[in-house]
Amino acid sequence: MPLITYRKALNDALAEELLRDENVVLLGEEVAEYNGAYKVTEGLWARFGSKRVVDTPISEAGFVGMAVGASMLGLRPVVELMFWSFSFVTFDQIINNAGCVRYMSGGQIACPIVIRGPANGGTNVGATHSHTPENFLANTPGLKVVCPATAYDAKGLMKAAIRDNDPVMFMENTLLYGEQWEVPEEEYLIPIGVADVKRAGTDISLIAHGRAVLTCLKAAEILQAQHGIHAEVVDLRSIRPLDEETLLASVRKTHRAVLVEENKPFCGVDAQIASLIQEKAFDELDAPIQRISALDAPAIYSPPLEKIQLPTPDRVVQKALSIC
Amino acid sequence: MEQSALGRGGDSPVVGSGNNGQECHPFSLANQEGTLTARGGVRDGSCYKGFRGVGFQNDYLCLLCGKICLEFPPNLENLNAMMETRSFADAEINRCLTAEEKIQFLRQMFRIRRFEQTSLKAYNAGKMGGFLHLYTGQESVAVATISLLGPNDHVITAYRDHGHALVCGMEMGECMAEFFGKATGCSKGKGGSMHLFAPDKRYWGGHGIVAGQTPLGLGIAYALKYKGIRGCCLCYLGDGAVNQGVFHESLNLASLMSLPVIYIIENNGYSMGTSLARSSAFKQMLAQRAEGYNIPWDHANGENIYEMRAKTHAAIERAHEESRPTVLEIATYRYYGHSVADANARKYRTPEEIEHYKTYHDPLRLWQKRLVDEGLLTEEQAAAIDHEARAEAEAASRFADESPFPTEADIFADVYSEVDHPVGEGPHGTHFFN
Ligand SMILES: Cc1ncc(C[n+]2csc(CCOP(=O)(O)OP(=O)(O)O)c2C)c(N)n1
Ligand SMILES: [Mg+2]
Numbered sequence: 132m133p134l135i136t137y138r139k140a141l142n143d144a145l146a147e148e149l150l151r152d153e154n155v156v157l158l159g160e161e162v163a164e165y166n167g168a169y170k171v172t173e174g175l176w177a178r179f180g181s182k183r184v185v186d187t188p189i190s191e192a193g194f195v196g197m198a199v200g201a202s203m204l205g206l207r208p209v210v211e212l213m214f215w216s217f218s219f220v221t222f223d224q225i226i227n228n229a230g231c232v233r234y235m236s237g238g239q240i241a242c243p244i245v246i247r248g249p250a251n252g253g254t255n256v257g258a259t260h261s262h263t264p265e266n267f268l269a270n271t272p273g274l275k276v277v278c279p280a281t282a283y284d285a286k287g288l289m290k291a292a293i294r295d296n297d298p299v300m301f302m303e304n305t306l307l308y309g310e311q312w313e314v315p316e317e318e319y320l321i322p323i324g325v326a327d328v329k330r331a332g333t334d335i336s337l338i339a340h341g342r343a344v345l346t347c348l349k350a351a352e353i354l355q356a357q358h359g360i361h362a363e364v365v366d367l368r369s370i371r372p373l374d375e376e377t378l379l380a381s382v383r384k385t386h387r388a389v390l391v392e393e394n395k396p397f398c399g400v401d402a403q404i405a406s407l408i409q410e411k412a413f414d415e416l417d418a419p420i421q422r423i424s425a426l427d428a429p430a431i432y433s434p435p436l437e438k439i440q441l442p443t444p445d446r447v448v449q450k451a452l453s454i455c
Numbered sequence: 456m457e458q459s460a461l462g463r464g465g466d467s468p469v470v471g472s473g474n475n476g477q478e479c480h481p482f483s484l485a486n487q488e489g490t491l492t493a494r495g496g497v498r499d500g501s502c503y504k505g506f507r508g509v510g511f512q513n514d515y516l517c518l519l520c521g522k523i524c525l526e527f528p529p530n531l532e533n534l535n536a537m538m539e540t541r542s543f544a545d546a547e548i549n550r551c552l553t554a555e556e557k558i559q560f561l562r563q564m565f566r567i568r569r570f571e572q573t574s575l576k577a578y579n580a581g582k583m584g585g586f587l588h589l590y591t592g593q594e595s596v597a598v599a600t601i602s603l604l605g606p607n608d609h610v611i612t613a614y615r616d617h618g619h620a621l622v623c624g625m626e627m628g629e630c631m632a633e634f635f636g637k638a639t640g641c642s643k644g645k646g647g648s649m650h651l652f653a654p655d656k657r658y659w660g661g662h663g664i665v666a667g668q669t670p671l672g673l674g675i676a677y678a679l680k681y682k683g684i685r686g687c688c689l690c691y692l693g694d695g696a697v698n699q700g701v702f703h704e705s706l707n708l709a710s711l712m713s714l715p716v717i718y719i720i721e722n723n724g725y726s727m728g729t730s731l732a733r734s735s736a737f738k739q740m741l742a743q744r745a746e747g748y749n750i751p752w753d754h755a756n757g758e759n760i761y762e763m764r765a766k767t768h769a770a771i772e773r774a775h776e777e778s779r780p781t782v783l784e785i786a787t788y789r790y791y792g793h794s795v796a797d798a799n800a801r802k803y804r805t806p807e808e809i810e811h812y813k814t815y816h817d818p819l820r821l822w823q824k825r826l827v828d829e830g831l832l833t834e835e836q837a838a839a840i841d842h843e844a845r846a847e848a849e850a851a852s853r854f855a856d857e858s859p860f861p862t863e864a865d866i867f868a869d870v871y872s873e874v875d876h877p878v879g880e881g882p883h884g885t886h887f888f889n
Contacts, residue, residue: 156681182681187708188704188707188708188711190704190707190708192670192700192701192704193670193673193701193704193705193707193708194670194704194708195670196667196669196670196671196673196674196701196705197670197671197673197674197677197705197708198674199670199671199674200611200659200670200671200672200673200674200675200676200677200678201674201675201677201678201681202674202678203654203659203671203674203675203678204674204675204678204679204682205678205682206677206678206681206682223664223667223701224667224670224701227663227664227667228662228664228667228671232660233869233870233871233872234645234646234869234870235642235645235646235650235652235660235661236642236645236646236650236652236654236660236869237640237641237642237643237644237645237646237652237869238643238868238869238875239641239642239652239653239654239655240652240654240659241872272870272871272886272887273870273871275871295872295873296872296873297871297872297873322883323883323884324882324883324884324885324886325883325884326884369883369884371886372871372882372883372884372885372886373884373885373888374883374884374885375884375885403888407888
């Protein structure tokens, strides 16, 4: 299997879907002529032209709303937010319009839109550019939220997201854009709502999403090499819908869980996961559920400090050891 | 400047000689016969459009537009010069109207009014929850503007949506049942009065967030253009909504991308209890803000169905032929409070002001009179149309009353498409968390 970057995987997914369905249109700031702020859409404008790949002015509320309206009439817009941090100026369009129109119309109106872009800290761009709003968005029934951790998942999930009939919030990570993974050449889709056991183990479940999955994989290696502990790493991939079965099955097997996310702790995604586990697998637990999140302050700029603000393999290892 | 394409100068005419920056912009007369009839220049120190306060001891209602006039009596010579000399009744788009079509406009207005009166009764009887934003007084706007729509033209509006919904062809029963929160409502009781939808009739709601619908209307226009369909979207908003940022983003995008969207500002003088004077820094036409985006704009008198039709028609032509947007401001007035729950409905404006509009500017009565004057209808026939509308509204109310509420299980339907319509192995993962 060829090794390709997370960025290329997304680019391929977009190109394949543009080719497959003429209702797919990419919109966003700098997505066309500039080839994307993070080059995810590189070459697509040259290949597909100005009708399919459209530059917008800096008007997130305006163009996200416009895409929502266009999707109501059957287009499948894929809207890039240069950063998910900028979603806050268009929250009304996302939550009230994309998130509620199907319900409020009694199911008469569909909103098959994808909103995508990076949602991560760790790049020393300060608090305003480092938000991870997956928890906010997953709080809205009607929206779907996915956070792929690898190139393989990014591609398969993007293709599924574009074909989905509901609005999908697609959260990428600038730190992963240049990383490589094996990705098959033949077409595949990854259904939204299916988690992935990225590493099998028997002693403890490390449950994560997004880049935290990679942190957990590193921690699992250390746990095995230095402590003889076989950790299982569960990648949620999709936050909403959520693959409860896979994560509960893992806890039933290992009887211990550490939940890891780059989100902030208060009402973070893992608060929901912890609640689920205690409710549905309480008797399976041999130890209290542990959580590791970003340190609970706005993202700090200072490069060495931001590194430790986000979950590190070492913190995961220490937490795991505390309950093993 | 694009504005000149409308046959109007960019400088709107000014009534009187302002000494405090407040200017009056005459809407054309409801009465097109060329005579000026004084319609209550009430000298009570307050202005019907909310211009009041220091330096406004001498406010008078403009005979033409219902806005502040700084000189009384107005200089008739000036007014005559400024008046629209064209009679909108003679506009091509109005000359081709049949008697039955004209009567249908009256019928539509009666239907809206009686529907709302019935809903108000039901509201007061505790049949529904939340808000109820009555359109009473503004009916002519939806009736006139929507009357021009063809098979590829679409409508979207804000929460004051009952009139638009009915004119677009929704049934009173499904709307009333929606108000009552019943399973037979157009949205199965999930939207409520602010969120009526009928996409099959190209009516896209009903939106509760002020100006939240303005980029959606843009998107509908975008999709039409993308698909190569010759159509447009009428997107309605209020005089308060023009102050939302997203509306301005939408205007810029509409012009930049050359989209067939028509923003219709229903200027009823108030956003809740805030008058125009207290909400807009720009004291001239709200629609004139369009100039900043290189969008043609125009204004019309909401009492004059012919004028609204003529101007909406011009905007639709522009959308269809050139794929260009328009902003059209329509002067209108609401009789009731912001919503039925608006306890202050008579505090931010005088009861006399409301009475004045009801007496002299009621679009329904004006149109009825016009039809009688034109010899198309007798008073008795009008009364019969009114009677039918009442009966229809009463039947809708009974239908709503007798309909069942949704079930608890219905709460979870219509959230996710794949849950409602599973395909293949069905949906993956948990969608609901309780
Ligand atoms: C974003 C937002 N802010 C405030 C409100 C509360 N609100 C509802 S209607 C309204 C007044 C809007 O007035 P206008 O646009 O003139 O429309 P009208 O009610 O006169 O039809 C306000 C403040 C809201 N629904 N949404
Ligand atoms: Mg208003």
